[in-house]
Amino acid sequence: MGARRIEVLRGISMEVERNEAVFLSGASGAGKTTLLYTLAGLERPESGTVEFEGRRLYCGGSSAEARLRNRKMGFVFQGYFLLPELTALENVLLPGMIGHRATRQRAEQSLAAVGLADRVHHLPAELSGGEQQRVAIARALTNDPDIIFADEPTGNLDSKWRRAAIGNCTSRMECCSERRRES
Numbered sequence: 001m002g003a004r005r006i007e008v009l010r011g012i013s014m015e016v017e018r019n020e021a022v023f024l025s026g027a028s029g030a031g032k033t034t035l036l037y038t039l040a041g042l043e044r045p046e047s048g049t050v051e052f053e054g055r056r057l058y059c060g061g062s063s064a065e066a067r068l069r070n071r072k073m074g075f076v077f078q079g080y081f082l083l084p085e086l087t088a089l090e091n092v093l094l095p096g097m098i099g100h101r102a103t104r105q106r107a108e109q110s111l112a113a114v115g116l117a118d119r120v121h122h123l124p125a126e127l128s129g130g131e132q133q134r135v136a137i138a139r140a141l142t143n144d145p146d147i148i149f150a151d152e153p154t155g156n157l158d159s160k161w162r163r164a165a166i167g168n169c170t171s172r173m174e175c176c177s178e179r180r181r182e183s
Helices: 032-039 062-072 088-098 104-113 129-142 159-172
Strands: 022-025 073-076 147-151 173-177
Touching: 022 032, 032 147, 062 073, 073 129, 088 104, 088 129, 104 129, 129 147
Parallel strands: 022 173, 073 147, 147 173
Antiparallel strands: none
16 A cells, blocks of 8 residues: 555446446546445445445445345456366356355356357366456356446457447446447
8 A cells, every 4th residue: 555545436426227237438547446346345435325226335244245246246357256276167156156046057058148158167277368258257147136247348358259248238237448439
């Protein structure tokens, strides 16, 4: 942590309706990821409130908020966060395993939707960056979340998969991107 305090977000007020897609765009370092993490209940704001479906985040126990995130939210992180010792299928099954809602069929359908039906048994190290990103997208979709928070979800995808990823997610996606043509 540096000596100088940097204010990243100030005066933010927004409301996202069900089935509304919101795409954030801005320069690198502008605070898009910080806003996304704050809205998703992953990074506590210094002041202000965040509500999801009428429930205030950051005021209950962390386990209750973790359950809420697992049941209602899907995440596509900029760094994928795939577990290296798990196959693509196992990584996609993970969110459902936590809530005992894992279904192999749903996970396989999510992987097929992103063109990876033939790569389900591959480890992340055996996949390209774009394929790893598609596994992360499939993982976000597999629990059928109410909202998807995606940070640079199309960064490593070619144009075909970029369009497909956006098509798979737009009805429930809050997306953060530096690329204006996708946002």
